[in-house]
Amino acid sequence: MNSWNFLSILITLMIFLPIFLIIYNFNIESDNWAHIRENLLGKYIFSTLYIVLGVSVLSTIIGVGSAWYVTCHEFRGRKTLEWILILPMTIPTYIAAYAYYDILELLNPIFNWFRINIGIKETMMVESFLIYLIVIILFSFVLYPYVYLSVRASLLISGNRLIESAITLGLPSNKIFKKLILPSTKPAIIAGLSLVIMETLNDYAAVEYFGISTLTIGIFRSWFGMYDMASALKLSSYLILFVFSILITEKIIRGKERYNNINGSQNTFSKIPVKNKKIFLVFILCFTPFIFGFLIPFVRLLTWLLYSSFNFEDMNIVQISFNTIFISLIASLSIVCIAFTINFVKNYFNNRIVRKISELAILGYSIPGAIIAIGILKLNSHINTSFNILIIGSVFGLVFAYGVRFLAVAWQPIQSSMKKQCASINHASRVLSASSTTSLFKINLPILRKPLLIAALIVFIDVAKELPLTLILRPFNFDTLATYTYDLINQAQFFQSSLPSLLIIVISFPAIYFINRNTRDEL
């Protein structure tokens, strides 16, 4: 075992440790478990299932539909749509939830009429249904970009060939979609969808506000309400089981995907022309996700901003923005470095242990941030008792926590492009007796510049939006835009909260711009 392999295993285990500490505690018995199983578990599981199913269906329709039109068709405004469709990604679910929070209040007169004339029970049912619907719509419209991006990338790689062959066979557009595009992009859809599901499960603030008892809510209720960590961890195990089954399905379906049907010539991407009468329809269709996922919340925040009264001299909003950018940059750089290094080691030395064990490091993304926080606190406590030092409360601790949660975000793009672009080249470098450091810096780094940049940008956006981990693990006097927004919303200062919310979105803009440009160029 050389030092590179050893280092990779060490880092992997370090990142896996908090997750291990969560899983390890699963079979602790607790007095309240029977109570939870009897009264709550079914409710938690069903409401989680409703939300996840609804969001899955809707975000798939939106993501796949828009990707299909924007990537494979030619019509006016297509180029603009192509990138504004990614924008909803910048809006954290909790901010979208608050921006949409009083939509139900608008319906109050109708409910009041309903309540009096039809009945309380019926009204409650309708209302419950509407709440689920709103939450599903809300999540779908801000999370669909994960599906959109992944399907678009897959279409850019293989869509050209499919469409060309289909057109020469005289297939109509809707048949091309049903018979060719849908089956061939299935792995991409599932990959994007699994991210959507994980983000949905990660949410606490939005479902809490709308009064939906998902598993995530249940975890907190057991932990905080019953002071019962064991039950909280047990519920987490249900959540993790759920996510793992999704991940495994993804792996099986993705395993069938073949990379060798890549067809390069992007310059001559044939697009299906849209007929004149349909242009308007198509445009509206692709514009709607942008309206609901981005424009409405964004404009809402802007109008709140007009009402807000920020005293800029007093406000440390500049400092907070600086903190956010600073921590997001450090986190994204370190995470990409780690993902890059471990993938390089895995690819270069092809050590069996590293190959198997490195998968452990990316489990964190499937676990809600707040549960990861439990793991980190547990780890902190172990380290504290054995070595008498604290890992939390410093920027390092926070970055470490982000690493546990977001390594997978950087991992996927780096792993797949390294597999595609560097596998035989690394072998060549080895047999030419070049040192591994030379291969790393002179070959892999320059070749993978773009995927690395994209990975870093996505992590950047994710960290800038991150709330639960930051909230509990941050150092003294340290606020990010996300925690500050949360703080203000907690005080019901919606107007005031608009500025930090908008800033989260705005600092993600350049990242979105680069992601769009680079994903297009690269393929």
Next chain:
Amino acid sequence: MVEFENIVKYYGKQRVLNGLSLSIGKGEIVSVVGSSGSGKTTLLRILSGLEIPELGNIILNDAVVNSSDIFIPPEKRNCSLVFQDYALFPNMTMLENIYFGEGSKNNKEIVSELIHVTKIEKILNKYPHECSGGEQQRVALVRSMATQPNVILMDEPLSNLDFHLKSKISLMISEIIRRYTTTAIIVTHDIMDAMKISDRIIVIDNGIILQDGSPKEIYDSPISKLVARYFGETNFIPLELYPESNHHIIYSNDEEPLIHVRPNQFQLFSQKNSKGKLIIEGKIKSVKNIASDLHIFLECQDIHLDIHLILSVEKDLKIGKILKVMA
């Protein structure tokens, strides 16, 4: 120079090398021939250190590089591999590629000579994607030679090349290798390519060696039907039909002994040279004119066989006609 001792390698549950042993001397140019999946590429990757066998020892230049408790990583074996897809570094110019290998900068004289011999002077400042397959192939070869390796390994060096480039480059390869007296192992699925480049051919199948010999030996006396077929369509005639034949005979465990006659060994029957020859008569089933040769299938009812033969005569041969040939 190179010793493989009882190498066993699995991919998952599939056994690709099955206790293979092989010894190659210094300066030898050896071709390893086999169908795809026969384990030939795996052999190269194991020797270069990119794969680790489950069992077996490898000795390279008098040093054990692989055994149950020793593993020398590829970068320390000085055993250069030319990849099938060339694996040039896309972010470097051809010259940078050539001088990438460890120690290549100390061999500047040899490198410039190599550049000259392979005629790649003009593309040295270009990037791989700007060059043709043949050019990339030559750069990959020079890059591997530039480190003055103990042994140079080539994985299907000719498979991606156009027909007209093949003979040119195969000549170049054997010339370069001979000039610098490097030991070479070349993997190919095309035995004709192997015959052009190497002085020893090893045929492997299912992870074991079927036959090991000079090109002539392999050509003249293939050990089995499988080896014989590497040279294209050929004829196997039961020995019992012509027990006195002096042609090459293939013995195998599960079949009767067979006489092996290549299509181009046949000629039109003529009484004066027919002594001791194998004489066959049959009805012409098909005739095809390829280049200057006539490729004929003869239906021989008396021996229940179709015979494939190639004649280089100008003669009016129609389907259905009876033809008598000898070999």
Next chain:
Amino acid sequence: MMKKHLKNLVILHILSTFLLGELNIYTHRHYESDKILFKSFTNQTGIKINVIKGSADQLIQRLKSEGKNSPADVLISVDAGRLVRAKTLGLLQPVFSDALDQNVPKLMRDSENYWFGLSVRARVIVYAKDRIEEKELSTYEDLADPKWKGRLVIRSSNNIYNQSLLASIIEHNGKRKATKWARSVKRNMARKPRGNDRDQARAVANGVADLAVINTYYLGLLANSLKKEDREVASKLKVFFPNQDNRGAHINVSGAGLTASSKNKKEAIMFLEYLTKLENQKIFAESNFEYPLEYQNADSEIFLEWGSFKADKLDLSILGKNNLEAVKVFDIVGWE
């Protein structure tokens, strides 16, 4: 500029640690009032205050994991239950200070001086002025009466305020009756619980329901909001203090305790004394509309408008003790 900023920071840091001392606070309170008080404390004493805001449960978890190395000196919570919990986990230490004994009434602090109340919150009924007469209202127990069917809104039981309220009812009426009460209240709800206390007030103003159970200061915040709609909501509502004829209205405190690991004990005690001082108590009232510890003597305009009230004298530690029971009761009756 950055450099200069950093330099200043470093100097300040060194100065404050060696000369003035520092104070590290974990707090669940995220109010403007606290910002004002922290600032004036620093101005008066020169002691720098470092803050981490978060939910009390998570902060307790953090404290626990940091053990004796925790940098925190003071833990501030928005309810007594969490302080009781921190005490049981051994995260707090008792403080003996005459000033604190004097400033904080016995009812508002731990019997062994592990924690002290800072401000008082009353959980009351608010009702729509135009639809309900004050005399129709009486007690928390009365909310279970079928006459309120479809006329009541209250937030989710995930919230600590509701958990504490039910914990007090369990203590007074027993678990069986409390369960019956929770079940009936659930049946009377006009809609499924969602949103915070402010949203409940809004729902009553908008005619969704006739009455809501909320903490008083939410109404104060609405009445003094910059937003016109909020002030209109407040103007339509009136506060009713339940159970005035028997045990009194349910109250809780937002409170603080000195952590067991505190390394700035002296400063921390100074800080607690400062917050409980009469004149500073006013800040809680003026800025956040919470009752001061001496809630009977509160004389802000809004308190006078709400009227004086009798508070439940229940030992606040009981709220923490009964919390689990309360959550389970909510679960059993299906109050989400």
